[in-house]
Amino acid sequence: METPLSTRPPPSDVSPSADGEPAVAVADVLPEFADAFPFEEFNRMQSETLPALLNRDDNVVVSAPTASGKTALAEIAICKTLQAGGTALFLAPLRALTNEKESEWERFEDLGYSVYVVTGERDLNPRRAERADVLVMTPEKADSATRKHDSRRYGFITDVDCCIIDEVHLLDSDRRGSVLEVTISRLRRLCDPRVVALSATMENVDDVAAWLDAPDATTFQFGDDYRPVPLNADVKTYSHGENAFADKYRRLYRALDLAEPHIREEGQALVFVSSRQDTVQAAKKARDEIVERDVPMGARGEYDFHTEAAELDNDTLRQSVLDGVGFHHAGLSREDKDRVEEWFKRGLIQLLFSTSTLAWGVNLPARCVVIRDTKLHDPLEGEVDMSPLDVLQMLGRAGRPGYDDMGYAWIVCDRADADKYRTLLREGKEIESRLADDLDAHLNAEIALGTLGDIEDVMDWLETTFYYRRAQRAPERYTAGTDLRERVSDTLGDLVADGFVEMDDLSVEGTPLGRLASKFYLRLATARRFKDCADRAATDPDGFDEDAILSTVAGATEFDSVSARSDEEDAVAAVIGSRGEELTAGQRKVLAILRSSMSGTTPSELQSDAWVIKQNALRMLAALRAFLDRFAGARGANLARRVEARVENGVSADAAGLTAIDGVGPGRARTLAAEGFRTPADVVDAGVAGLVAAGLSESVAERVRDNATDLPNVVVEWGEFPDQIAAGERELHEVTVRSVAGSARAGIRVTVNGHEMTTKPSYLGQATVPVAAFGGDADELTFAIEVTFPELPIPPVRESRTVSVER
Template sequence: MELSEVDGVPEWLPDHLAGEGIESLYPPQAEAVEKGVTRGESLVASVPTASGKTLVAELAMLASVAAGGKALYIVPLRALASEKRAEFEAFEEYGVEVGVSTGNYESNERWLGEKDIIVATSEKVDSLVRNGASWIDRLDCVVADEVHLVDDRNRGPTLEVTLAKLRRINPDLQVVALSATIGNADELADWLDAGLVDSDWRPIELRKGVHYGQALHFDDGTQRELRVKSGEKPTAAIVRDTLQDEYDEEGNVAEEGGSTLVFVNSRRNAEAAARRLASTTAEHLDAEEITQLREVAEEIRSVSDTETSEDLADAVEQGAAFHHAGCAPGHRSAVEEAFRDRLVKCVCATPTLAAGVNTPSRRVIVRDWRRYDGSAGGMAPLSVLEVHQMMGRAGRPGMDPYGEAVLLANAHDELDELFDRYVWAQPEPVRSKLAAEPAMRTHVLATVASGFAASRGALLEFLEQTLYASQTDESGRLERVADDVLGYLEANGFVERDGDGLQATGLGHTVSRLYLDPMSAAEIIDGLRDADPTDVSALGLYHLVSRTPDMYQLYLRSGEREDLAMMAYERESEFLGAMPSEFEDERFEDWLSALKTAKLLEDWADEVDEDRITERYGVGPGDIRGKVDTAEWLLGAAESLAAELDLGSVTAVREAKKRVQYGVREELLDLAGVRGVGRKRARRLYAADIETRADLREADKSVVLGALRGRRKTAESVLENAGHQHPSMEGVDADESARPAEAPAVEDGEGDGERAIDEEDQATFGDF
């Protein structure tokens, strides 16, 4: 189908897409148009990765906007929100306004009401509904990207309930659900009253197979020799083969070598594999690539002063990289961009990279098809859907002539097993996880508090509109779980019942607005109510929020239990709530896990060097950032709850929140709050006797320049943000006596973007 044949879209769209090389629609896209996606008809598109799902969404949203409507694009991950924003911003030159929202669960963000297309995570959309965003009822089109994630135990229930609420608010809402190929796309379509495009079409060929012995065995029955050298691992052999150019009969390069994604089952394996494969990729770099990769490596080193940064940068300099949740966001984005630019030739990743983020490659190697599963008590096979998601990353349209995705077998029986289990298998059906009690606690309270249900009957009627209700054969299960949850909410003062009638209390409304699991709120409230407000410590507060269901606690490593138990007894008076007996094994273990998490937060707030924290707790910089962000959110919620209940600990909670937010001791809070200062610059300024924001406003500029190591633009920006009347550093010489000890001198005019790693940054702030 030609673009000119598509009705309902803006007149400028065909020319715009032609400028991007898109002259006609792929078959699944054409089928979506035929089924009315540009005429407001709901649709489920279950098609492989790289087959044009995003354009289907764009056609629907732009048709809606052209008709005077408003569109919402729901993504599962913040990183994917940023990626989609960058894509959709290309429409702004035609007057389409795009807005993005992913954080701050307490706001309704009225400014989004002025946008034509809004990109947000499902959690953010859920919170916007709870907080009564006025523009929600003006939505005409909602796109749910990666909708198969309704099967995810953590994210799925929120996406499912959010879609149900949006359809309840807007009865004529168009829902466009995008999915990888799944086994029951028809069930999702029935649930959403939508048409269905269920296709296995891809723009370029994807060959799936297994490497065994000295050959690749493909799903079409063919084989291709791919020899593994003596002392070489099969993964390295495949990466080496992928990097080699292909030649025609005359000896000319017919196809340049390509890139490889290697999926492994743990962070440690991702890092180890990248280190090993760096020696393979390094042999295929030219001089220009080496220079560019050194620049990327420096960017990575500037993200954090940790071993993870250094190890990643070392691998990147040789054309390889790793990618996992322990990497900081800056690490991951740098790797993704360098991989898309074909500078990094091989990325070793955990399966998280398979979901959403646009990182296709010539070949995909699924090295590990088992991973540890605590519920199974050991290693368990990955799902077919997850492996197919990884395999779907093979082959980038417009850049690769084909894609190949292979698993690795160590024996002939395993070769047959992998073909049966994954290559020839169909993905599993997705199943709702809404009936799990943790999910129901949160969503039942929100449903009552936001006015969707004023009675038990109305609540059950709403729940009947969910995917779970359409899938379950277990009579009465939803009703039983809902009643159990209502009993819990009533016992904790979040809802009141009058016969069949339901009403959220003021406290219940606050908990819903704060986006807390009600069990987290109950834990926080109990801890603060029992506390002496004059004797609340930061560690006690960090431990309180760390033992809530909303905080993912650090695991106890072998040998840590005894040391943490000793610390627990030594600091027992600081805890907000009674410590369980050590003979209550499971409860005591959870208490100690929360203590380990709280101690990490305390170290961060005590300005312990980031590298020391990663080493001590066995985490990556991304984990630190995640724990800090979660603690800041939970402490902000605790502050709101303490204020509502008129508890005397509000000030202590607020200070603990600020300290963990900025990663500083109490004396630096004022300085660190100046935009552009942060924990390390605040300490340098403080050492130069600039102790407050007011001091900074009136400071001698030569002292500020010296304390900030001669970086003029940084100093000017900091002074401007502090409100200095004359922030310009023109003609100012740095006061060398204010320059931090051990810091290398910086020539005037250098350092437009200060690196985070300096010699003095490696200093610690106390032994631990």
Template sequence: MKITDLPIPDQLKETIVKSGITELYPPQEEAIKAKVLEGKNLVLASPTASGKTLVAELCAFKHILENGGKVIYLTPLRALANEKFDEVRKYADTIEFHGRRISIGISTGDFDSTDYWLERYDLIVTTNEKADSLLRHRAKWIDTISLVVADEIHLLNDAERGPTLEIVLARLLQINPSTQILALSATISNVDEIAEWLRAESITTEWRPVTLKEGVLLNDEIQYKEGDSRKIEKKMKDSATNLILNTIKSGGQVLAFASTRKSAATLAKKFAGEIEKTLPKPLKRSLEHDAERILVADERTRISESLAELVRCGVAFHHAGLGGRHRRIIEDMFRQGKIKVLTATPTLAFGVNLPARTVLIHDYRRYEVGYGYYPISVLEYKQMAGRAGRPKYDKHGEAILLAKTADEADYLLESFILARPERIWSRLAVERIMRSHVLATIAADFACTEQGIHEFFSKTFYAHQYDIDAIKNIIAKILKYLYEQEMLEASGNSISATRLGKRVSELYIDPVSAVTIRDSLKCEPTRVTDLSFLHMIAHTPDMGPVLRPYAQELDEIAVQMEEHREEFFIDVPDEWEDRVTYEEFLGEVKTATVLNAWIEEKGEDEIIEHFRVQPGDLFKTVENAKWLLHATHELAPLFGNRKFLAQTLQLMERVEKGVKMELLSIAKLEGIGRVRGRVIFNAGYKTIEDLRHADLQNLVNLPLVGPRLARKIKEQVGGFVKKKTWEKLEKEDEWRQKVLAEF
């Protein structure tokens, strides 16, 4: 079926054809035949790279152009939301609608907001979590959504992300039962069950646009699924290295999945030496430049140094321990073909389009404390394998598992390559997870009686798979807790949320965190310091188990704890009575100490090394802390406590920027982080007023500043820059960039 023959507006056809797509892929054709363009609900389960996004795009834009509808596109990860947003932006640039351009928005941040500005967008790309938080605010524009696209819906099976997704879908359907649903999924064995739940048609296909050969590598020979085999030229002792060299020789790139961040980095190092030898000189020169870029993109740390070192060899690693900027640079470089081998943790397994001719699955096992090693699911294997051979980049792809013995090779072939992906199951029925959803159901007016709550939960995937009776007990237990904590109140049959309950729901925190904050604030310690608040928020469940102390560190933290004993809102537990709680407490003290070091402007590298945390974890802790301080600031007045309002607000801002108090006003300017802020401050520009009067050339000459930032600063503080001065500086900057590139 040709794009030009589709029953869609001409402008839409033109945009798609212009992007290089002229014919539909078979799964896309099937979706059209299932009347998805006429508003029918559909679950499309189709292999990786089979073009599921285009079906969503066709539906969405036809819907907008012909019915004036409003579309929400749900993704499980922020990174994926960004990628999808970039993909669909082309429509906004070209399509006119009632004399205006189509408008497309993205919303993934701040969970305590209605984002009323989203009202003016026709299509909104977002994450499941953000959508959940918007529903808690009952943003008005949500009622007008008429098409929901749920991408990667097989993640219903994910213990953390799955429940949010099913709640969001159940709520959207409750608000507007006639909303069209289009769910996109990998092939799984119970697609029909999901389709029944969503009252949708289902399509399952096995079609892929690019052939994907799956096989097992043993002693430099690949055994493929189809029974054929291929010998790999033996250059080195290590088979994986030989496979990689073979792919590069044929002009391809490799994506290698490892199970942990550490093994991703180790693997990259292992390959680097041999890959470097294959690089042509001009590429090497260009990689030198990129390595420098990595070093200046963020604060310089051991991790960024080792990443830069690898990039010089055409190799890199990618995992959640990297900062966002570094991740983006690495992804772009891989897309441009400059990085030949990228090692990654499974976070890169979902939905992304990368030019990997070969996917090497280095570890098929995961390790979990308490469980030991266990094999990954077939579903996860298929997702990783599916990153190989993406239509935009390659004509064929290969996904290879590594075996050490013939027995292991047989096992891998049977258990992954020839195996059917598992059924997926709802993960909703866990008290910790349901707690905030039960509260939100009342607080955001989705129900006003216990019966109503049951009715709402009976619309979830859980109730479809099991029985609502199975979770009635959990609901009753949660309700009792929420009454006791004064977040809900009852009058006769009807239940309503108190002001506190409403606010807790909107703040998107676990009710238990709110209780921790309330009870803590009641018992003021002898000395209230920044550390007091940082520890209090580290004590809430929403901080998560991010920073665990390691064994050799326990004594040092215990000493710290003793030194600051009189500053904690929460009593230090007895070491001998309850060892587990005591160690947990030490972990909280560690988290608080790390955050304290962060706002005291200790270098990122110093923090990372001293506390053995990774940049990604530091970032996550900072994000969580910012959020919980915001919650503390918002909730304290409801607990009748206004004493700490200024302190918690300032602390939140300092945590966000990672700076001392004195630096806050200039660190808030756009483009100035903690490091540049300190340079500027130490040069004598301590206030906005100082910057307004600063001589431009003097600012430009400061280390790490340069003309672009200097101008940006001046624009923000209202200082005047003559056009001539600016042009002169711009020329100098161009020249400097050129010299750097040649070098």
């Protein structure tokens, strides 16, 4: 930005070109991979790093300006790994970018190498992952894989020979930084791959290098003079009003004032706003304002472009792009996003509104970049400041190589924030560790995984973290006078006291509570809350209901920062009434969203935050189900699973069990439930003809019937169980419980006159349970067998026999 970063001298074994800049032909150093690069010659920055990447095996750290060509450094590291017959792992900062790399790196596929993307939105193919030459993952998915490294599905992660971290300054991200940090530390303990860390904005590159044990010869900090286009960045303020909605338009007009001169000169402007909806609304308003200002732009007269635009999926976008104004966000179809990016590169779109995702993604520079919104609404956190890392990343998109002599970037903010952003532009941002924010959860996870077995391991692990390195460099920020080892020791003591870890002499081991907290990525306070809920369910199973489940999840600490706006309060009250009175206003909002999601009727006032809250709540419900299964038994877990199915699908209690059938979504479940179907067994019994009569087509009915046969269909065989028994007598009988269709894990509960006699976990298949018939004081004894499936939303199966007592 305004203060250029210091630049290390180029390695001595790179020869400068005639104009004094190092330049190396791709074919000269990587002849067998020349076709993997979209250019013939490495630029100055890339050429200076070649000896470190190709001629050494040390870890490498590179900080270089946006658009200077860091992606090629990743590809060079991949090529060296493939030459040696190894496996490369590329960690992308966003899930959207993993798909992008899959498309880009078809070039490696064309050379005979396999590229495989592993994300949470795709079913993992372990065989493909194991055979892949290049793996692409997000830090979160890599965290999950390394936690499960000893399983057959994720064993491939320990075969990684080189790990490339794209945008390593993500370490400083509030939510995601600690995940990246512990994942890299864990990966290095598991298989010690070569690490190549790349960053666009990193002032303290030496701290990252020290963490990764990268020597000076393989650590690079390229300054702004390596930017392909110089950058002029500044802060502009606006007059803040009392109405947040009106303020958005004040900032929009300010942004247009800044962009207009460049658009009039046939330049392009990229304006970043805070949300997907804002990209659409800002584009609509900007179109009207541009007409009002008589700014010449748009391509309505170009027939070919008009034809291409007609193919867009988004109606609003179709109208907008013809006037030279577009918008881009993660909610658009892949095809629409690709078209917008292509048209912007071709200059057909001159003004583009986007969320911050675009700054981390494709290389889509513009002469002018404006950040309209420095604050954003987070459904889980309320109004928050945009990350300084995001701000710098967005500003770095200004300036088109080969087109512009200068890039122009502005932050539009309230006067009260102006000095903060001017300081950011002047001094940059040091990368800090975020591990201290949730040290207890991460330490618990390492112990639960078994990677730390004793106190010495714990302290060794501490020294592998970026947290430890930063604390050594800036102790006043990290330790506050307390020795870091002492702090970790105290954290370990708290984990033991709270029941997450067991300690025997100097050895440490995770408890069932600690392992569940780690498995589901829970904050430890939430894990304790879920354990308390399970204890209540075990103590009073008949009094445990769906209200208890929903209130427990809504009150999770993960939802502590959810805010309820004034215009939402009436909607919340209308949904939940007096329920959840012990919860905060924000948690009651979560409860209302969950309650309304169960029926598919979320009030419009709550819909803007509902999707994010619902997705997080589904993870919490799955976790609570596991806690109930472990500490309270199958009955409570099954109830939680049915609640989870209703929240996810928006169906009635009667329809929840039908969603267990593959191919039965919310619509079909409602259709079948309306005709009296409740379970997969009902579907099998009805046959194809019955399903067709219920409204399904014959082909669908056949598929649904076949899939239903994969699920349990319980039959209880009482055998010689008596109809009567003499007073004072006692007979022991065996009752057989079996599934005549698919198998599943089950809990079998036996009661007499409502009092529990026995419970038995089983896997149906088939099981026998002993049932004692005895002539007691009552005139009749009602024996009931209840079968519940903790992992399926199928309602419990109950069968009973009544025995009269003769006196």
